[in-house]
Amino acid sequence: MEHYTMSLTLKVWKQQNSQDKGRFETYQVKDISSEMSFLEMFDVLNEQLIREGKDPIAFDHDCREGICGTCSMYIDGRPHGPWHANTTCQLHMRAYKDGDTIVVEPWRANAFPVIKDLVVDRSAFDRIIQAGGYISVNTGNAVDANALPVDKDKADASFAAAACIGCGACVAACKNSSALLFVGAKVSHLALLPQGDPERKNRVLNMVAQMDREGFGACTATGACEAVCPKEISLSNISRLNKEYLAAGLEK
Amino acid sequence: MKWSDFFTSSVGKKFVMGLTGLFLISFLIIHVGVNACMFADLSIFNPADDGTMFNIAAHFMGSMVVIRLLEYVLFLGIILHIVQGYVLEAKNRGSRSVGYDVKMGNRGSKWYSRSMGLLGTLILLFLVIHLAHFWVKARFTESLEPVSYRGVEMHNMFKEMLIVFKEPLVVVIYVLGCISLAYHLAHGFQSAFRSIGVHNKKYNLMLTSLGYGFTIIVTLLFILMPIAVYFDWVGYHN
Structure with a gap:
């Protein structure tokens, strides 16, 4: 697929801590590469926010390979975004086009209280x-792997x-x-x-x-x-x- | 593990829902079977039947001791299913205090599988109306006309049905009630088996097909009853 760049509007849930009521904040991002992952797009946004002296968006991530289960964004009404059998970190920006608006929320469940922004306590x-x-x-000697049928x-x-x-x-x-x-x-x-x-x-x-x-x-x-x-x-x-x-x- | 712990756990509650659901499904088979006797009066069968087969079948259901005893079990099953259903619905609704801005909707699940509480409530409302129309009259009041077959006197339920289903509003309520039942069954039939732990791959397709087949046949037969009366497909021909 041919590479392209896009400008996006992001509506992201911001919540200072578990006691805060929380609200949506709207952000604009420019020059997002279609080759980026969704989390890399958030990295770009956060760097932009830090440069502007604003509070960056807290989100969970670790391996960024789709195997650790740490990333957890609810994107446009679907956990991990629009792709089937996919984690947020493996969602790539080629799923979007220039001018799109994306709504990002944390996992919602009382058993998963929000810690900050998009980070929930799992x-x-x-x-x-x-x-x-x-x-x-x-303990003791390791049993032969084939001993148990x-x-x-x-x-x-x-x-x-x-x-x-x-x-x-x-x-x-x-x-x-x-x-x-x-x-x-x-x-x-x-x-x-x-x-x-x-x-x-x-x-x-x-x-x-x-x-x-x-x-x-x-x-x-x-x-x-x-x-x-x-x-x-x-x-x-x-x-x-x-x-x-x-x-x-x-x-x- | 104590029995109380088993039945108050979320999985135990669903087990009760599944079991009572399947019991009620088995009742539907009897109910639709007995009521379908009214179709004996259709012109393609025996227009001279005039509800004889239906009345005798209804009399059998009302006079047989075993069935009268099972009636208590049936009410117990219905009440358990309703109460447990509302308990689960309340618990489930209470497990997410802050909802989503963008809903997932039909992406991944059918609307009726997410609306079992609502569909169940509609069925409950319909059930109250339905019981008042027939069951209460047959059991507790003397308002039904008697009819005699070979010297045995019984309620003329067929005639009562002809009166009740002549009201267009009643026909509409019955059709809507049956449609609610259809969607409740479309999810409930297979979900009940899942709740009681049936998961064999070999039977999954069979159960799903059986569920949809059962739903369509039973609902259509029920819906056809008020319609058949309203449009005079059945009735007194002499």
Whole structure:
């Protein structure tokens, strides 16, 4: 695709801290290259704001390779912007044309309180993982990798679930702010493997209990989470979680 | 895990919603089946039926002990589904205090899957009207005319239906009620299976197709009932 530059109007959420009410600010950016990433465009804007002595926009980012799950912008009514199976850092400005107006908001959920501007506190996800998203491994000599036979289909399904980067786009997209796609992916990832078997029942019960404590809503299976997931985590992981929860809840 | 913890968790609540939903779906099959007996009077079948098959089927439903007992279970299921539905709706709405400026809308989800609370409320309103029209009259008042078949006296529900569905406004309310039910089922049927943990890839397509098929057939049959009466496709011909 041929390179081009563009001028854009950005309507960005500004909020000093979690107590501040927050508001939209409008910014103009010029000479944005179509080769830039969305976050690089924000870097350009922030440098401009710093030069003007204004407060730059706070936003989360880390790897900028689409694998860490840190970036979290809700762009024009869609988490991570208009592209399918994509993170904000991998969204490129060729998705836009000269003169476009882009509205950028933070993830909205009570369980993800805004820290500043577009940065939200996603430590609720960490606490859900701490509640059960782990396996116990004995110390000593490493076991031969092939010692445990794993069904190929299950290994593939587990791997697909493990692709979840915990960015929270599912929560941001869900009308109920439900975290069930995230929790479903984490539960499925370990429930499908023999290594995850010892803690299997407690895991699902504890992770769901923690999820409820964090204030996420319940799943109504609208499918919005699956549609925006940058890693294409399947809704079937939610069904699997429900099955795991039922089995564990009836037994334990 | 205590039972109370199971049923008060978000996943447990959805399990109850799914289970009661499927129970109500099974009731719809019986309801539509019994009511479809009125179509025996259509000219392509037996115009001399004059509601005989419908009245006998309705009498069977009203007089059989097992079915009368199941009626209590049905009301319990309906109440549980409604109360749990509103509890979940309130919790879900309360989980996002500050909304988005630009809504995601239909990008990624169907409008009716996001409107189950609203559709359920419309069905509830319709249900109140519907029960007042037929069930309350049949069970608690003596206002229905009797009719006798082979010496057995019973309510003439067919005649009552002919009276009720002659009102154009009632026909419109019933059609709208059934359309609300259709969209509620279009999402609810498959979602119920998901909530009770059915996730086998092999059955997903089958369940989805079954859900849409069930929704279309059941709703069309229900909608055709007031329409058939209003346009005199069924009625007394002698």
